[in-house]
Amino acid sequence: MSKNPPANTYKTNNYSSDKWQERIAQIAYRFNRQYENQKFALPDEVQEMPIYKEWKNGSLNDRIVSPFWEIAQAQKNQHCLDIGCGFSFLIYPWRDWQAFFYGQEISNLAKDTLNSRGSQLNSKLFKGVELGPAHHLKYPEYQFDLVIATGFSCYFPLEYWQSVLGEVKRVLKPGGHFLFDILNSEQPLAEDWAVLETYLGAEVFLETGSDWEKTIKNAGAKIVKKQLGELFELYKVRF
Numbered sequence: 001m002s003k004n005p006p007a008n009t010y011k012t013n014n015y016s017s018d019k020w021q022e023r024i025a026q027i028a029y030r031f032n033r034q035y036e037n038q039k040f041a042l043p044d045e046v047q048e049m050p051i052y053k054e055w056k057n058g059s060l061n062d063r064i065v066s067p068f069w070e071i072a073q074a075q076k077n078q079h080c081l082d083i084g085c086g087f088s089f090l091i092y093p094w095r096d097w098q099a100f101f102y103g104q105e106i107s108n109l110a111k112d113t114l115n116s117r118g119s120q121l122n123s124k125l126f127k128g129v130e131l132g133p134a135h136h137l138k139y140p141e142y143q144f145d146l147v148i149a150t151g152f153s154c155y156f157p158l159e160y161w162q163s164v165l166g167e168v169k170r171v172l173k174p175g176g177h178f179l180f181d182i183l184n185s186e187q188p189l190a191e192d193w194a195v196l197e198t199y200l201g202a203e204v205f206l207e208t209g210s211d212w213e214k215t216i217k218n219a220g221a222k223i224v225k226k227q228l229g230e231l232f233e234l235y236k237v238r239f
Contacts, residue, residue, distance in 0.1 A: 020160060024133050027155050028106040030201035031086075035109045046199050051192045064193070064231040066150040066181040071225050071236050074099035078145040079127075081171065083134045083164075084152045086110050089118045089126060102144070103129035104137060135163035139171045147171065147178045150232070154183035154194075154204045158215045165219035169239045177224065178239070181232040182212050189231050209233070 033040065046052055054060035069092070074080045076098040082088050085103035087110060094101050101118070105111040111129045118126035130138040134149060147168050153161060168178045183190060185206040194204035212235075216223060221237040228234075 020133065020135065020156070023156065023160075024106055027152070027202050028108070031107045032109045033201070035107065035113075040200055042199050046196065049192055049196065051189065051196050055196060064189075064229065066229055066232045066234050068148050068150055068179045068181075068234060069093075069097075071227050071234055072146060072177050072179050073097060074146055079143060080146040080148065081137070081139065081144045083137070083147065083149040083168075085114065085129060085148075086151070087113060089114055089121070095122050095125060098125065099146075100125055100127055102127045102139070104132050104134070104139075105129055106131070106133055135160060135167055137167045137171050141170050142173045143171050145173055145176050147176070149178070149180040150234075151181065153180055154206075155197075155202050157205050158207055158211060161215055162219060165216070165221060169220065172239060175238070178221070178237050179234065180237075181229075181234045182207070182209070183231065184209065184228060184233040187228075187231055193231060 042052070051060065054063070074094070074097040078099045079102065080099050081102045081104065083104050085105055086107070088094070088103065089101050090113075103111075103114060105114075108131055111131050114126075114129045118128070132138050134152075149164070149168075156164075165178075172178065183194070183204065183206065185208060190206065194206055197204045213223065216235070216237055219239075221239050223235060224238050225236040226233060
């Protein structure tokens with residue numbers, strides 16, 4: 001079975017003109033389509049894969065979601081940034097944690113949904129979502145106690161994540177932590193999931209754990225804790 005679907009020609013002017021613009025636009029388009037429940041036209045052989053059937057019926061997400069709160073739960077009155085937040089504030093127990101939530105998203109649909117509903121749930125804790133990519137954070141230096149980025153690192157090469165790590169370091173307070181997950185390429189589910197995501201419109205990079213850890217080290221970060229899931233591996237790092 002071929003693993004190279006037709007190229008996505010979707011373009012957007014929402015992001016600054018740099019070398020990552022086209023990839024960011026492709027990923028935003030892929031997730032906007034999913035959020036709008038649009039139909040994806042996939043080859044029969046992909047639709048016959050067990051992982052596609054789980055994705056289609058909604059059971060896959062529960063298996064692969066990264067429970068970041070298990071290794072660093074947001075604390076009361078902490079200022080927390082969720083990069084690529086999706087609908088996070090509506091799904092996870094931010095109100096129970098009593099932490100101030102800030103978000104940044106490339107999906108305009110997710111951004112608009114959160115901004116329209118978040119303040120209705122808790123206008124004190126919800127601080128709004130900005131539209132923008134992970135390597136250009138729209139926040140000042142040393143603003144956050146905790147930064148989270150789960151579910152999207154695999155859509156970009158390690159070169160991109162060097163820039164992301166630099167931006168996260170800039171906005172974190174001294175002693176703050178960064179939580180993010182990587183696609184663990186050694187997990188049995190990884191290759192099939194990469195095929196599925198590529199056909200859904202977002203090519204996946206299968207990087208090794210050792211290459212990820214070199215990238216983390218080169219960014220001046222220290223790994224504090226790791227937690228392996230069925231597909232993704234969570235990292236807790238400190239600069």
